[in-house]
Amino acid sequence: MLTKRQLEILKYFINNHNKPINKDNLTSVFSIGKRSISNDIKAINQYLSDEYNVSILSIGSKKIGFNASKTCIQNIEIDVNNQFHRIQFSDVSYRVDWILVKLLNANNYIKSANLIEELYISESRLSKDLRIVRSIIEKYELELQSRPHYGLKLLGNEQEKRRLIINENLLSLFSSDNYTNKSINYINSALTDCLVKYKFKVSDLIYQNLIVHIYIALDRIKKGHYLNKTDKLPTEYHHAYQIARDIFSTINKHEAISCPDEEIKAFAIKLQSNREYDTDEYIDQEMEKTVFDILKVIKMKFVIDFTNDMNLRVALALHTRPLLSRLTSKRQLRNGMTYEIKQNNAYAFDIASEYAYQVCKKYQVEIIDDEIAYLALHFIMYMETKIGSNNSKKILIVSSQRKTNTLLLRLKLQQWFNNDLNIICINPSEFSNDIDKSDYLILTTEKEFLNTYSNAISDAILIDLFPSENDYYKVELALNGLLKLDQLINYFHKSLFFSGNVDSKEEMLSILCNKVEKINYTGGQLLNSVLDHEQKVSSYFGNQFAMPHPDTPLTNNTYICVGIPKKPLKWNDEETTKIVFLICIEKNSTKEKVLQIWKYLSFLIKDPNQVNTIIKNPTYDNFIKSVYLFYHHMFK
Incomplete structure (x- = not known):
């Protein structure tokens, strides 16, 4: 192991x-x-x-x-x-939740010896854990049967078992986040289509709970657990039953399973009731309102509107409920990918930090970066599927090679970026100045083509027929709007560069903010806003880089102010930094431009060698030279 x-x-x-x-x-x-x-x-x-x-x-x-x-x-x-x-099994609460899920999923008896082996615990420890399990299931009129030579089995009404899954926050243990999001997506589509078809009105809260109801029903059916037989529905439920049958019929085609009539009846009852949900519901009204209110705050601060995305709201509500349980019981999850998530998706992490801050403020709890990184995954998925698809460019490959010879290049591009990427391949002789170049990212394998059309298509990118990592970087930057190196270099002004002795993080931030104030006066608001954001979340991004920024945009233009302390500067309790980038995004900037800037910088801060290259000679000229050389090979 x-x-x-x-x-x-x-x-x-x-x-x-x-x-x-x-x-x-x-x-x-x-x-x-x-x-x-x-x-x-x-x-x-x-x-x-x-x-x-x-x-x-x-x-x-x-x-x-x-x-x-x-x-x-x-x-x-x-x-x-x-x-x-298995590593998490050292936590008794996690073990108990795992045992509950194991019992809920099982169709046959589970031997105690198997549980002991899987959990890496002693028989006496298992006995203590099972006492906790029994105290939990009693609330749902369920029974843990123990039969000699057979083992353990959870007995009781299937409806109560589903209540147990929800109320004890066990849903996240049933399947991966990726599977959950995919399932919610197609459930959402089927539910929306059918409710619109039948003009059946429901509130946001009811709609979200209907999605979760279907998700759990499908999960239980796949595992062989079915609702108990019930009486025939009264006449007033027939319309809701017809809607429910259509919804499950659509889902069944996607899932290739057959939903029993009892599931359809149960869902029809849920639809027909069309009421405020009580305490045993999946996403209660308070949680639904909390998520929606926080997304409104994010909309104001980040110029990006998540409030209308039902999939994201459901996913965040389902994530936040067990998150609060972990925060209040001080059992926060560790995440080995935190720095990678921050470096590769700084903007999404920043949004998740604001979401986490608002949750902590409301419920008076504290959160670590590792948990924020898990939250960021939801925003990353949204921005990749929504923002990315809305702004995607078609790729035009100009090559003298036969199309069959460009197959590997096309496959590699699809593998790197998006399987649905629209790639067109033409011969140089087919290229015309009449082509609307604003619609395309133009790649070419031909140096002669670049020379011939240098005036007409100055933004074309030379790429190898067998693309390397360097080609990946070039295309990645271009897809995010960076076609010329000067676009990035121009953000770094000589007047916004500092190198020297500083005794504290606060002193460094004060020096950098004062430099920006001389160019774009904010009346001292900038420093206060930067310090406010530092209170919410650490701006340390790994590789001894820190990238602080104000809590809200305050400047009329975008600036990147650079600070290099003479000796490593303590940034928080655990990390020191050697380079500080104060990021000031202009007011009213588009979300696309904000994403571009964070993406540009992510390449630099991910490379651990750049710190030593820059601080070896901490002058503005050496800094610009180092940054230029680092990015230059991507534009060759």
């Missing part, structure tokens, strides 16, 4: 299996030395070789990669998640 850190490293490889990984990045991400990383990779390789006959491969002298089939990766991910569960 792998250690927790080794599991986190393996999870990192799984999440980045399509791209080569820099060995130096691993030491930074996991805050350990090269020798420790090498030993961990050796242990992971042994495990992968023994269990799956695959391995982590060296790619050149500094990079490593993970190559396996999609099915193999899925199996490894399941195994990694199971091993993480």
